Amino acid sequence: MTGVPIAPRPLTDLAARHGGVLRNGASGVVRRLVPIDRAAAGDLAPLLSLRYVPDAVGAIGRGAVLLANEELAARDEIANLPAWVHPHAAWTLAELLEVGDAPEDEPVIGEGCRIGPGAVILPRVTIGARVTIGAGAVIGAPGFGFALGRDGSMREIPQLGGVIIEDDVHIGPLCTIACGTLGPTIIRRGAKLDAQVHIGHNCDIGASSIIAAQSGIAGSVTVGRGVMMGGQVGVADHLRIGDGARIAAKSGVIGDIAAGATVAGYPAVERHRWLRGLAELYRIASNRAPTSARAPESLTPPVPSARPTTVPGTWRGATIPPPPSVPPGVRPEAIIRRSEPPSEGEA
Amino acid sequence: MTGVPIAPRPLTDLAARHGGVLRNGASGVVRRLVPIDRAAAGDLAPLLSLRYVPDAVGAIGRGAVLLANEELAARDEIANLPAWVHPHAAWTLAELLEVGDAPEDEPVIGEGCRIGPGAVILPRVTIGARVTIGAGAVIGAPGFGFALGRDGSMREIPQLGGVIIEDDVHIGPLCTIACGTLGPTIIRRGAKLDAQVHIGHNCDIGASSIIAAQSGIAGSVTVGRGVMMGGQVGVADHLRIGDGARIAAKSGVIGDIAAGATVAGYPAVERHRWLRGLAELYRIASNRAPTSARAPESLTPPVPSARPTTVPGTWRGATIPPPPSVPPGVRPEAIIRRSEPPSEGEA
C-alpha cells in the first residue's frame, strides 16, 4: 500500500499548526500522505524536488493537495496551483509522518525463499516466492532522509513505505535495500543483485535487471526491465534508466539513460563517445610527452593511435578503442560473462 | 579438491538428455566437472569464455572432454577439437551441477584464528591458521552466476567449489568472499584485505597481497604475490594481475596488468601516462577558459603547467605530475602508509 494514513484534518488546521501559507485556494481534509505521482482526493502530496514539478498538475487534477517547498512553489509552472507552501516543507513532512499511522507490520516472506544467515529483514518488508537473500543483507532499514529546519538543525524523516521484493529475485550478501518513505522501494521479478549492492529508498528496480557487486543506486531512481549494470556503478537520485540499458562497471550516472543505451564513464556518456574521448586524451598526452620527439599537431595519427604502447602496465585493449577481436575494453558484457562458470581460476 | 563429481555417464547419454551435439568424435565417460586448466581423463571441462580458448588444447591433450558454448566453438582454434557443443552450455552446466555430488562439508577453521562477531562462515570453506575474519564478513556465499536459457529465462548456476583461506590471512569486517563454482576461491598465505572488500567466485588472490577497503574483484581473477591495491579499486572478471603490481586507489582495471607495473585511472593505464593525460586535459581546458585571455596554441606552456591555480578547492599536487618532494598524487603507496600508526588524527 502506497501512502501513509494520518488522522484526518482540514488543511487550514495543518497550516495553523505547522506553519506555511495556503495559496490559490488550497483546501480540503487530508487523510493520507502520498507520493505526487499517485496522490488523489484526500491525499497530501509533497513537492520537494524540481524533478516532480511536471507531476503537480496531474495530482491537482486528481484532487490531491500539494505541500510544496517555498522555493519550488515560486516557479511559473506551480505559482498558480493551489498549494500549501512552506519554507521547510520536508521538515513539516517529517512532523506529519511522526504522528502518521503506518503499522509496523512484521515482514512477510513467500514460499521457497532462502534467507542467508545473519540477514536482517525489517518490518514493512514483503518478499515474494523463491527469493534469495544473501547472508548479512539488510532489507528495509530506514532510507537516508533528513530535513533541514529553520535554524539549520536536522531531523530524520520517518521512512514508512516499506520494501517489496517480487518473486525470483536474488539479493547478494551484505546488500542494503532501504525502506521507502511514503511508498515502497521495489525490486521487481527476477532481478539479480550481486554482493554489497546498495539500493536507496523509493527506488524501483525493473524485472530481470542485473546489478553487479558494490553498485549503489541513490534514492527514487527508476530502473527499467532487463537493465545490466557492471560493478561499482553509481546512479544519482531521482533518475530514470530505460529498459535494456547497459551501464559499464564503475560508471557514474548523473542523468536519465535512454532505453537500450550503452553508457560508460563519469559522468556516464554513450560508450563510444567515452572511448573516443579517452583515446584523444592519451594521444595528445603522448604527443606532448617531454621526453619524446613530438610530431607536429597536423601530423598526429587519427583515432585510434596505431603506435605500440611501451608502458610496463598494459591492459588488454591498451589501444582505445580495443580491436574488435578482443573483448571490448569496457564490457558491460562482463556482467553477462560473470554468469558463466569459470573455466579456470583455481591454482 | 577441485572439481565436482557427478554420477558417471557416457557423453552420448549426456548429450541425449541435455541437448547439443557431439563434434569431431567427442566421446568418453564423464565422472567430474573440472575447470579447463586442470581437467584430465574422465573430466568434463566447460569452455564458456574466450579467455580460456588457449587452454582447450591442453585439456584435450590430458584426456578431458569439452563442453563448449556454440558461439565459442565456431572459432578456428576450437573448430576441429572434439567437443560437446551446446547453444546454452552454461545452462547445461547448471543442470549437471544441480545433480552433482559435492558434499556440503562443514567449514574447517585452523588454529589461532580470530573470527569476529557476526561473521558468517558457510559450508565448503577451509580456513588455515592464525587467520582473522572481521566482524560481519561473509565467507563462502554462492558466487554471482546465472545462465541464460533458450527463452531468455535465467537460472542460478550452483556454486560448489568452496573457499580456501590460507594461513595468516586478514579479512576485514563486512568483506564478502564468494564460493567458487567448480573449484575453490583462494586467498593465499598472508594476504590482507581491508573492510568491505568483495572477492568474486573463482578468484585466486596471491600471497602477501594487500587490498584496501571497498575494492571489488570480479570473478575468476588471478592476483599475483605482493600486489598492492588501493581502496575502491575494481577489477573486471577473468584478468591476471602480475606479481608486485601496484594499483592506485579507485582504479578500474579492465585488462591484464604486468608484474611490477604501477597503474592508475579508469581504464587503468601506466600511472605516468594517466597523470600526463590529466595534465594535458586541464592545460587545454585552462587555455580555453572563456573568461581568460587565451594564448595561441603554439605558445601554451609545457607540462606541467607552471601557472598558479586559483581554484578554491586545491589538492596537494594540484600541478600534475606532482613535484617530487611531495607524496605523489595517486599513491598506491597510501596502502603502505596506511600500515603506519597515526601520528595525529585525534582531536
Added chain:
Amino acid sequence: MTGVPIAPRPLTDLAARHGGVLRNGASGVVRRLVPIDRAAAGDLAPLLSLRYVPDAVGAIGRGAVLLANEELAARDEIANLPAWVHPHAAWTLAELLEVGDAPEDEPVIGEGCRIGPGAVILPRVTIGARVTIGAGAVIGAPGFGFALGRDGSMREIPQLGGVIIEDDVHIGPLCTIACGTLGPTIIRRGAKLDAQVHIGHNCDIGASSIIAAQSGIAGSVTVGRGVMMGGQVGVADHLRIGDGARIAAKSGVIGDIAAGATVAGYPAVERHRWLRGLAELYRIASNRAPTSARAPESLTPPVPSARPTTVPGTWRGATIPPPPSVPPGVRPEAIIRRSEPPSEGEA
C-alpha cells in the same frame, strides 16, 4: 583518553631491547604512546609519516620523545631533533603496543540510542545520546594497520584507541567505523553516514557532516564541520577536508580540500575545472571522430559545444557544463536532495 600507557621504562632500555639508535641526546622515561600532535612529557610519539614532520618540533617542545622512522629522520627538519631512530619504527610500535596497557573496556552506549539488529559494537567504543546505529554496522573493529619488518614479514599493529561517536549521530546499515590506533576515531555531533560507508582508523569526522552511501575515508583523515560528501567518494589517508566543503559523488580526493570548496572528479579538483576539462575532452573527440567531417582546430567551437548530441544514451546536462536552469550535473547537492522525501518513485 588518547594514548596507550605502557610499563614505564627509560628510553635507553627500550632502544637496547627493540633496536635503533638514540640521536641528539634523546632520553627520558617513557610511560605512554601518544599521537605526535598531543604528545608531551613522558610520552613517546611515533613519527612515521611525512605529513607530521611539522608536528615534531612542537612535540619535542612539550617534552615528548620521538620514535622516528629512519628514512624520515634523515630529513633536514628532523635531523637535529632528539629522537629514537629505527629502521622499522612501525614494527617497533607494534611490539610496544602488544604489551601496552589499554584495557578492553566494554562499549558504552548513551541514552535514547537505536541500535539495529546485527550491529556489532566492539570494546573501547563510546556512543553518545540519541545515536542511530544501522543494522549490521560494525563499530570499533581494528583499523587496517600492518608493519613491515626486517625480512619483509608483516605484523599487525594493535589498534587500541577506540571509537567515540558523539550525540545525534546517524550511522547507516553495514557501515564500518575502524578503531583508532593510539587515540580514538571520532564521529562528531550530528554527523550523518548513509549505508555501507567506511571510516578508517584515526579519522575525525566533523559535526553535522553528511556522507552518502558507499563512501570510504582512509585512515587519519580529518573532515571539518558541515561537509557534504556524495556517494562512493574516496578520500586518501592523512588528508584534511575543510569546513563546509562539498565533494561530488564518486570523487577521489587525494589532497587537502579548502573550507567551502566544491570539488569533483578523480583526482578531485575544483568542480568548474573538472567540468571544463570534460567539455574540452569531448569537444576534441567529436572534432576528430573519423566518421564526421572535421573542422580545422582553429575553428572549433568554444566551450560548451553547442552542437546537438546524437548519442543514444544521453544524460541530463549532456552538454557540459549543464545549463544553469537544470540541477548542475555533478550535484554534491544530491546529498541534500536525498533528504527530501520522494514525490514519486513507486510504480
